[in-house]
Amino acid sequence: MTDVDTVDIHVRVNGTSRRASVPPRLTLADFLRVNCGLTGTHLGCEHGVCGACTVLLDGEAVRACLVFAVQAHDAEVTTVEGLAGPDGELSTVQAAFREHHGLQCGFCTPGFVVSVTAFLAENPKPTDEEIREALTGNLCRCTGYQGIVNAVRAAADTAGTTVTEGPA
Secondary structure (H helix, E strand, O other): OOOOOOOEEEEEEEOOEEEEEEOOOOOOOHHHHHHOOOOOOOOOOOOOOOOOOOEEEEEEEEOOOOEEEEHHOEEEEEHHHHOOOOOOOOOOOHHHHOOOOOOOOOHHHHHHHHHHEEEHHHOOOOOHHHHHHOOOOOOOOOOOOOHHHHHHHHHOOOOOOOOOOOOO
């Protein structure tokens, strides 16, 4: 490359400050997996269709395969690893997925969990139709979706528990 070989970035990932020099076209997904060692962000289609790479970027669900790491400069990124409590206690959404069989092979699960976390933060009392609509951005080849819908409903209905959005 003749212009810029690397760009210095600073990103807070799951509450931890990270600095790195990265190629301008390195995706956020690859930065998280390779540079940060956070392999919960899965790469499926690498076209933004499947949702397996979904992370929170400043609280908004984004496809990490479609975002360059340099675009996350000075931002807060929360991956599925960052949703659990500091003691390892599962978030409301993670616990609901486990309890209501919202997963099978598990490949798509991190993307679903992160997407649902963002969805419930925006819409804590969704209708079943809104839940089904919210899930259309993530693909699963194993479950048939009913367990996932049940998990989202259970997470939304959990009384007295707030949905975890990751570290502040």
